[in-house]
Amino acid sequence: MSHPDDETGDVLRRHLRIVEALLFASTQPLRAAELVPYLGEGVDVDGLLVVLQRQYEGRGVNLVRRGEGWAFRTAEDLGFLLRREEHETRPLSRAALETLSIIAYHQPSTRAEIEEVRGVATGKGTLDLLMEAGWVRMRGRRRTPGRPVTYGTTEAFLDHFGLEQLSDLPGLDELKGSGLLSGRLPHDLQIPLPFDGALRDDEDPLDPSDMGDTELDDQEN
Structure with missing residues (x-):
């Protein structure tokens, strides 16, 4: 028994x-x-x-x-030991790296907010590239005039960069030292606490027609 x-x-x-x-x-x-x-x-x-x-x-x-x-x-x-098995991939442009970094630390972010931090325009292709890589997603629409799309990172972003959660992101000095943020960004740039929950109070859900289409965001900014 x-x-x-x-x-x-x-x-x-x-x-x-x-x-x-x-x-x-x-x-x-x-x-x-x-x-x-x-x-x-x-x-x-x-x-x-x-x-x-x-x-x-x-x-x-x-x-x-x-x-x-x-x-x-x-x-x-x-x-x-596995580096020799990795396929060569085209490195991200500086614009893409900066955009990804800003979204990671400031999410949820609109394209206009990303441009405000960078000080230069962000092309549609940059956001498309990051979404195609699976590292950035459209979260919702900000409850402001024009209802711009908000962007955030994905779990694939955490997985690729070896992070358990967003709080494991490196500090600002480490970020600049790694070359992910350039010297032209504001010297007093502050790193807020990124939000990766479902939606914030100032966000509305995406419409079905929004998914995979950043052109709408371009037209509204």
């Missing part, structure tokens, strides 16, 4: 194996809610993720959190 503790341990191990398999098979970070259908209601998915994360500490692959999602990633100290 099996002991209740043994049965509990077997269930835990089975659940951990399921979570492990799903995360390994996914190319994108998965949220706890996305794992529930495979485990059943009432299962402490968050607890399972924490247990699995501890099991992978110190190994060549770690379980990391990216926003609300979780994913297996190569341990940071072993990343150099």
